[in-house]
Amino acid sequence: ASNAMWGGRFASGPAAIMEAINASISFDKKLYAQDIAGSIAHSEMLAEQGIISAADQKQIAHGLNTILSEIESGTFEFSTRLEDIHMNVEARLAELIGPAAGRLHTARSRNDQVAVDFRLWVKAEALRTAEALKKLIAAFLDKAEEHSETVMPGFTHMQTAQPVTFGHHAMAYVEMFSRDLSRVRDAIERMDESPLGAAALAGTGFPIDRHMTAKALGFREPTRNSLDSVSDRDFALEFLSLAAICATHLSRLAEEIVIWSTPQFGFVRLSDSYSTGSSIMPQKKNPDAAELIRAKTGRVNGHLIGLLTVMKGLPLTYSKDMQEDKEAVFDAAETLELMLAAMAGMVTDMSINAEAMKRAAGSGYATATDLADWLVREAGLPFREAHHVTGKAVALAEARKIGLEELPLAELQKLNAAITADVYSVLTVEKSVQSRTSFGGTAPEQVKKQVAYWRERLAKA
Numbered sequence: 199a200s201n202a203m204w205g206g207r208f209a210s211g212p213a214a215i216m217e218a219i220n221a222s223i224s225f226d227k228k229l230y231a232q233d234i235a236g237s238i239a240h241s242e243m244l245a246e247q248g249i250i251s252a253a254d255q256k257q258i259a260h261g262l263n264t265i266l267s268e269i270e271s272g273t274f275e276f277s278t279r280l281e282d283i284h285m286n287v288e289a290r291l292a293e294l295i296g297p298a299a300g301r302l303h304t305a306r307s308r309n310d311q312v313a314v315d316f317r318l319w320v321k322a323e324a325l326r327t328a329e330a331l332k333k334l335i336a337a338f339l340d341k342a343e344e345h346s347e348t349v350m351p352g353f354t355h356m357q358t359a360q361p362v363t364f365g366h367h368a369m370a371y372v373e374m375f376s377r378d379l380s381r382v383r384d385a386i387e388r389m390d391e392s393p394l395g396a397a398a399l400a401g402t403g404f405p406i407d408r409h410m411t412a413k414a415l416g417f418r419e420p421t422r423n424s425l426d427s428v429s430d431r432d433f434a435l436e437f438l439s440l441a442a443i444c445a446t447h448l449s450r451l452a453e454e455i456v457i458w459s460t461p462q463f464g465f466v467r468l469s470d471s472y473s474t475g476s477s478i479m480p481q482k483k484n485p486d487a488a489e490l491i492r493a494k495t496g497r498v499n500g501h502l503i504g505l506l507t508v509m510k511g512l513p514l515t516y517s518k519d520m521q522e523d524k525e526a527v528f529d530a531a532e533t534l535e536l537m538l539a540a541m542a543g544m545v546t547d548m549s550i551n552a553e554a555m556k557r558a559a560g561s562g563y564a565t566a567t568d569l570a571d572w573l574v575r576e577a578g579l580p581f582r583e584a585h586h587v588t589g590k591a592v593a594l595a596e597a598r599k600i601g602l603e604e605l606p607l608a609e610l611q612k613l614n615a616a617i618t619a620d621v622y623s624v625l626t627v628e629k630s631v632q633s634r635t636s637f638g639g640t641a642p643e644q645v646k647k648q649v650a651y652w653r654e655r656l657a658k659a
């Protein structure tokens with residue numbers, strides 16, 4: 199049998215394989231609520247503009263609401279023959295209310311219909327992402343506040359560089375996740391336009407009111423070019439981009455958690471609820487959640503590249519290629535939500551081993567820069583020369599297998615006569631972090647200031 203929607207032009211129906219490659223209902227049924235909301239708004243506008251009768255509109259809206267409850271109660275029968283969510287809903291509407299159903303698609307195409315459905319879905323998902331990010335940031339702010347004075351090694355090249363505080367390290371992630379949050383807000387702002395009423399591609403001759411449907415669906419305004427309206431998937435690409443960047447931040451953090459939780463580092467201890475054991479090695483406590491967050495980033499990043507590649511060759515306006523936009527976004531969104539929630543839980547539950555952090559911060563000559571700075575400040579040496587003298591001190595300490603602060607004063611004075619006992623006051627890791635008072639530096643007072651700043655800013659975000 200030929201298709202009920204375009205049977206006028208077709209003598210026979212599709213091959214089974216054609217149906218299989220063409221159908222999207224298995225995944226775009228996720229858009230049912232948006233599709234029905236879009237259709238109700240469209241029908242109300244058509245009636246308001248005198249394009250359909252008020253009586254027909256009432257029947258349409260009633261039928262659509264029935265379908266909504268059928269889908270939500272699980273009694274709706276989705277059909278692959280009917281290709282996608284739009285035709286599944288419309289076909290059922292015809293069953294329910296008869297000929298009036300056929301008036302719903304006046305001044306509309308599936309091209310603007312899918313564009314509006316998908317935008318509504320992505321917009322709602324972006325709002326959920328924002329909430330999940332805010333929870334994660336709150337978890338970090340608490341940790342940062344609690345550990346504004348907890349000293350740990352800061353690394354470059356994965357080698358101990360200078361002492362920092364764990365609070366400062368935590369606040370670095372607050373900066374990253376707050377940028378992610380602001381990217382979500384920006385993306386929502388840009389996607390907040392309704393494509394409904396662009397029709398197939400050229401607009402319509404019916405006297406529709408696009409401002410009315412835009413408002414009814416919660417959009418700021420209608421889009422301004424009908425061709426762009428049905429071709430544009432930037433909103434999906436932007437969502438995937440921000441998801442990929444956010445996932446990448448989560449992955450770097452996950453990597454740090456994996457390293458920190460090793461017995462060798464022992465900086466953090468994961469709670470039992472966020473780790474797993476080994477079936478053979480009884481001593482093991484594995485950071486699986488962190489590892490999976492790190493791994494799932496590959497999936498999210500892959501979806502961005504996938505959709506960019508789908509879109510890059512498409513001439514204006516709609517091509518069926520664009521049906522491939524949905525699974526990428528659905529999976530990226532679901533994956534990112536899970537990653538954010540798992541990370542928030544893991545960070546909240548994780549305990550910090552301040553002892554181990556401090557011990558590590560003190561090894562590896564992490565206060566060498568403080569010694570050089572002291573020579574500049576107190577002995578008037580040019581920094582380059584101070585660097586040289588300090589290098590000799592490190593070599594000496596290393597040869598004797600002791601810390602810088604354990605070198606006898608007489609030995610230090612052999613390297614530079616101006617050195618006094620006062621130098622020992624900067625060689626401890628606590629003194630080192632306390633001295634980094636520049637704006638954005640690691641000194642506890644700076645960290646506390648940044649925590650207060652973000653708490654206030656996020657209350658409004």
Ligand code: ARG
Pocket residue numbers: 222226282308309312516518520521
């Ligand atoms: N299922 C289609 C999609 O997701 C809906 C739009 C179909 N439009 C068309 N002209 N075939 O893209």
